Amino acid sequence: MVSRVIPVQPFDLVLFGATGDLARRKILPSLFHRFQIGQFSDDTRIIGSSRADLDRPEFQELTAAAIREFGQPGETNEADIAAFIKLLDYVAVDARGDGGWADLGQHLRADVTRAFYLSVAPSLFTDIADRLSASGMVTAESRIVLEKPFGHDLASARELNQALRAHFQEDQIYRIDHYLGKETVQNLMALRFANSLFEPLWNSSHIDHVQITVAESIGVEGRGEYYDRSGAMRDMVQNHLMQLLCLTAMEPPARFTPNAVRDEKVKVIEALDPVAPDDIARGQYRGRNGDSYREHAGNPDSTTESFIAMKVQVANWRWAGTPFYLRTGKCLRERVSEIAVYFRDPPHNIFEGAAGVHGNVLVIRLQPDEGITLRTTIKDPGPGGMRLTGANLDMTFADSLPDAGRPQDAYERLIMDVIRGNQTLFMRGDEVEAAWAWADPIIASWADSETVPQRYDQGGSGPEDSLLLMHRDGRRWRSIGD
Numbered sequence: 001m002v003s004r005v006i007p008v009q010p011f012d013l014v015l016f017g018a019t020g021d022l023a024r025r026k027i028l029p030s031l032f033h034r035f036q037i038g039q040f041s042d043d044t045r046i047i048g049s050s051r052a053d054l055d056r057p058e059f060q061e062l063t064a065a066a067i068r069e070f071g072q073p074g075e076t077n078e079a080d081i082a083a084f085i086k087l088l089d090y091v092a093v094d095a096r097g098d099g100g101w102a103d104l105g106q107h108l109r110a111d112v113t114r115a116f117y118l119s120v121a122p123s124l125f126t127d128i129a130d131r132l133s134a135s136g137m138v139t140a141e142s143r144i145v146l147e148k149p150f151g152h153d154l155a156s157a158r159e160l161n162q163a164l165r166a167h168f169q170e171d172q173i174y175r176i177d178h179y180l181g182k183e184t185v186q187n188l189m190a191l192r193f194a195n196s197l198f199e200p201l202w203n204s205s206h207i208d209h210v211q212i213t214v215a216e217s218i219g220v221e222g223r224g225e226y227y228d229r230s231g232a233m234r235d236m237v238q239n240h241l242m243q244l245l246c247l248t249a250m251e252p253p254a255r256f257t258p259n260a261v262r263d264e265k266v267k268v269i270e271a272l273d274p275v276a277p278d279d280i281a282r283g284q285y286r287g288r289n290g291d292s293y294r295e296h297a298g299n300p301d302s303t304t305e306s307f308i309a310m311k312v313q314v315a316n317w318r319w320a321g322t323p324f325y326l327r328t329g330k331c332l333r334e335r336v337s338e339i340a341v342y343f344r345d346p347p348h349n350i351f352e353g354a355a356g357v358h359g360n361v362l363v364i365r366l367q368p369d370e371g372i373t374l375r376t377t378i379k380d381p382g383p384g385g386m387r388l389t390g391a392n393l394d395m396t397f398a399d400s401l402p403d404a405g406r407p408q409d410a411y412e413r414l415i416m417d418v419i420r421g422n423q424t425l426f427m428r429g430d431e432v433e434a435a436w437a438w439a440d441p442i443i444a445s446w447a448d449s450e451t452v453p454q455r456y457d458q459g460g461s462g463p464e465d466s467l468l469l470m471h472r473d474g475r476r477w478r479s480i481g482d
Contacts, residue, residue, distance in 0.1 A: 008419050010043045010112050014104065016128060017119035018048030018059065018090070022147065024066035026178075027119060030411040032067045033075065035084045039416065047107055048090045049100070059090035093131075095124045101135040108137060115418050117145040126163040133167035143418055145174045148239050149230070150427070153443075154436040161429040170429055174418050179240045179337075180425040181410030184370045188247050188339070189256075191364070191372065198362075199252070201343065204322040208359060208475075211340040212244050214328040215480045218335075219285060219458075220306065224297035231304040232282075236328040238439040242269065243427070244366075245324055248339055249314050258423035262431055269434040273313040275442055277449070283307035283463035284453040285331040291458070293330070303446075305453040306330040309466040311473075323473070327466060331458040333480045337366035340478050351386050358390075363478075371395050 013031075017023055031046060048059045064081050091107060093100030108114055114137070118128055125146060132138050144164065151157030164173050179185060192199055201207070214236060220227040227235060246265035253260035282305040286292045293306045307329030314324065343359040361375040372395045380387040417425060454463035461467075461480050470477050 007039055007041060008044075008416065010041045010045075011115060011419050012045050012047065012108050012112055013115045013117060013415075013419075014047045014049055014108075015117045015119060016049050016093075016095070016124075019050045019052045019054070019062065020119055023048075023119050024062075025070045026409070026411045027117065027415070028063050028066050029071045030409050030415060032063075032071060032081070032084050033409070034412055034416060035087070036075065036080050040087070042087075044087055045107075045109075046088050047104070048088065049093050049104060051092065051094065053092055054090050056088070056090050060085040060088050063088055095120065095127050095131070101131050105135050105137050110139070112141070113419060113421075114139060114142040115145060116142065117415075117418075119147060122147075122149055122151075122160075125160060129164055129167050138167050142168070143172050143174055143421070144168050145176060145415075145418055147176055149234065150175055150239075150432045151436060152230075152234065154433060154440050157432050157436045161433065165429070171421075171423065173429065174414075174423065175427040175429075175432065176414055177239055177243055177427055178410040178414065179366070180243055181408075181412075181414040182366050182370065183408070184364055184366045184372070185244070185247060186425070187372065188364055189261075193252050193256075203318045204320055206343055207322050208342045208344045209322055209473075210248060210324045210342065211478055212241055212248070212324065212326050212338075213340070213478070213480065214240060214244075214337045215332040216328075216330050216335055217332060217459075219291075219296050219331045220293065221296045224299075227306075228297040228299050228302055228304045232306060232308040232328055232330075233439060233443055237308060237310070237326060238435050239427075241326045241328060242435050244339055245312065245326065248341070249319055249324070251318070256424070258426075259428075261424050262428045266428070266431050266434055267316075268314060269431065269438060271314050271316045271319075272438050273315050275310055275312060277445060277451075279311040279469065280442070281307075281309040281463060281465035281469050282446070282451070282453040283329060283456045283466065285329075285458050286455045287331075287458055303452045307332075307453070307456060307462045307466070309462065309469055311469060325470065325475075325477070327462065327477070329462050333459055333461060335368060336480055338478075339364040339366075342475075351388065 015023060015027060018028075034040060035044075048063070054062070064085055067076050067081055067084075089107060091100055091104045093104055116128070116132060116137075118125055120128070129144060132144075151160050192202060243265075246268045249268045250264040251267065253264050284293045284302070284304070284306050287295075294300050294302050297304065307327075309325065309327035312324045312326060313319075314322075341362040341364075343361070345359045358377060363373045363375070365371050365373070374393040376391055376393060377388050378391045380389040414425060417423075454465050456463040461477065467477065
């Protein structure tokens with residue numbers, strides 16, 4: 001059955017960077033769909049803001065065009081679009097000057113929740129927070145929403161946190177990692193903590209290792225200058241993969257509340273051992289005819305990694321001796337994100353002469369088709385004795401829950417959590433700093449040793465060093481796209 005939609009109280013949402021790519025592709029279509037299913041009241045208001053000199057009708061038409069282009073097929077009827085854009089207004093502001101701020105303040109109501117969504121370059125976060133405060137727009141019911149990256153290293157993350165906390169309380173700051181808004185990520189917590197089947201086995205006594213993969217089939221074209229200053233470690237591991245690791249490894253929180261969940265995530269990060277250089281593989285994709293990473297980045301001498309794999313150890317009683325293998329990269333065979341939990345083999349094979357008795361593998365798929373699969377060993381049907389084979393217990397959400405409708409886009413869920421004041425799926429300031437404190441020494445070691453990434457072909461599974469990282473432990477990566 002389709003879940004009942006609970007309308008939220010009227011609110012004012014100010015979208016800074018409203019003419020930008022992220023706003024057009026994700027944020028505005030997500031807001032439209034939440035309106036379309038009845039989650040907004042008629043007096044909710046969405047105020048776009050950027051440097052662009054637009055009036056209200058021009059912004060309304062820009063939004064309508066974005067919904068037609070990037071909205072869900074079959075859901076973007078013109079009547080709904082016409083009704084939605086009536087909620088919209090627009091105010092041009094100068095993020096680093098005084099222009100427009102007084103006008104923006106006059107558009108806001110005093111008796112509703114105010115959400116300030118900063119879909120802008122990170123270099124503008126502090127400027128906008130300062131001007132919101134100086135203009136008197138920050139109230140007890142205000143919330144500020146930030147897109148990653150949250151700093152470039154530990155020092156800059158601390159500086160950003162201090163700048164935000166000068167004007168906002170921690171419970172007013174929402175740091176978005178859109179991976180945490182995916183249905184399957186939340187189902188990981190339900191799978192672990194709402195089922196007595198798995199949690200007693202969720203430890204090093206029963207789990208051999210865990211693989212976390214975020215593979216992308218595209219390169220860095222279009223954002224090469226930014227990516228070359230960041231690399232896979234800063235762009236993906238320190239935030240997205242770290243969050244998936246935390247949710248997989250965390251202890252059960254005392255209750256399902258934002259701070260209880262985030263307390264346990266911070267404990268995981270603080271328990272991470274330093275990663276030895278031999279436990280890291282870095283790669284950079286190559287190509288022909290202007291199609292290599294270095295050409296996409298515009299830097300012929302770049303030593304920035306577009307791929308990284310690493311072996312990570314969580315130094316606590318639950319996970320001692322069970323490694324977590326993380327990998328992410330560009331220009332790989334397929335686009336796929338998953339967590340694969342490999343249970344240990346049975347301690348004794350009673351089926352003499354029967355091959356194929358292996359431990360179970362639980363695969364939590366985040367994209368492209370969200371769902372959960374458990375690999376089991378069964379008897380191969382038919383006569384001829386006890387022959388064993390593998391079989392999957394598959395819960396692809398679209399197949400298993402056909403009446404639930406399409407999954408919400410991650411941004412839809414996260415934006416509505418901002419309005420409701422639920423921070424469970426958002427990163428806390430100390431969590432961000434703990435992740436950078438772990439990542440910074442790894443990044444610094446590459447500069448000190450002057451190591452360079454290994455080149456790898458596009459459309460494969462990454463550099464050879466990544467395969468060796470697993471082979472030396474007697475293990476293998478799951479094939480990308482399995």
